[in-house]
Amino acid sequence: MVIMMATVNNPESNSLADWLNTLSHKRIRFLRLLSQIFFFVVLNGAFLGLARMPFPAPVHIPPGSPYAIVWGGFSAIQFILSSGQFPFFALGIFFISGAISGRIFCGWACPVGFWQDTLDTVGSWVRIPKWKVSRRTDEGFKEIPATIAIVAFIFSSWIGISRLKGDIVADNFITRMAWDALDPAGTLFVGWFYAIFWNVVPGDSGFFSNLGSDLNIFILNSIILVIVSILSLKVPRLYCRYLCPTGALLGYCSKSSLIAVKRNPLNCVDGCRECEKACPMDVPITEFGLEGISDTACIACGQCIDKCPEAMSFGIRI
Amino acid sequence: MKLQERLFFYTMILLGITFLLLGSALEELNILETVDKARNTNLGAWRDFLTTWVHTMNPPSTP
Known part of the structure; x- marks a missing residue:
């Protein structure tokens, strides 16, 4: 009590600078948390009445996110390519933001990154021991996001060329944004959101219609999501490191940021x-x-x- | 910053600006806008759009 009184009565210790000092080594972590919450709310700001913009942002926002106000950059690239046009504008956004600020959007603004950091924090709270991935394994796994990006790029280009040639191509998530249809972040932010809040499950709505039974695919996606989430408790930023093609593309542009x-x-x-x-x-x-x-x-x-x-x-x- | 890094940085900036201008000239974002118009800020409209979009491809087995 005496200590509390002393703290309250001392104007020096109540200043903002002192408060920040008390955060000591966690100062940037705290600012980053504020930034991530801010961007999470703003990027999903349709529920606040913010208007949707056809703008590809250099972060990963699953395209079906019901409240998203911008397009995730990589989803936009796939969608434009599969429509038969080259994604100049979307790639330009990646080049400029990567060259200027590196992957700062991944660390400070990306909603999926925020989800990963939250899992990491929860893992620390419940004292789940972290896994140290060996350098060699890490180097190998780090190639996965770039591989996903290249495969999705080629697939979307092929779909786009087929459309331009007049071939009949089904119009669904697989042919429009192939990676997003299988993406665990998409399952969390879209599939599970629809199922929990709107009681719409893929088996009813016809999601993933080209892959056979929709419900089976949804279950498979959910299993992948649970596995990725559990592993993210043990390996910080697992999704960003070994799965995210948006991060791979931004990372390549940020070599000399x-x-x-x-x-x-x-x-x-x-x-x-x-x-x-x-x-x-x-x-x-x-x-x-x-x-x-x-x-x-x-x-x-x-x-x-x-x-x-x-x-x-x-x-x-x- | 080494010369190689400097070159990479300026290449990225130049490519980025060129691509942004090209994309604007080709009205590339109109493709995204056609999808966005359906959802806009109206959540119900977006949900209906999404379900209608997939329903037209593959009608649901349950009502």
């Missing part, structure tokens, strides 16, 4: 590697220095800066 996380080797303690242990994307941070981290997996989340503000910082590369 203007905004980057930098490491000052002079302030580093040999063999400490606390920054690498804190990194949810398992980036080999100590391989980089003042020139900035140019690993395509870096989402500029700032966990490393929280852990070691002496050596790590946000910076501009030029």
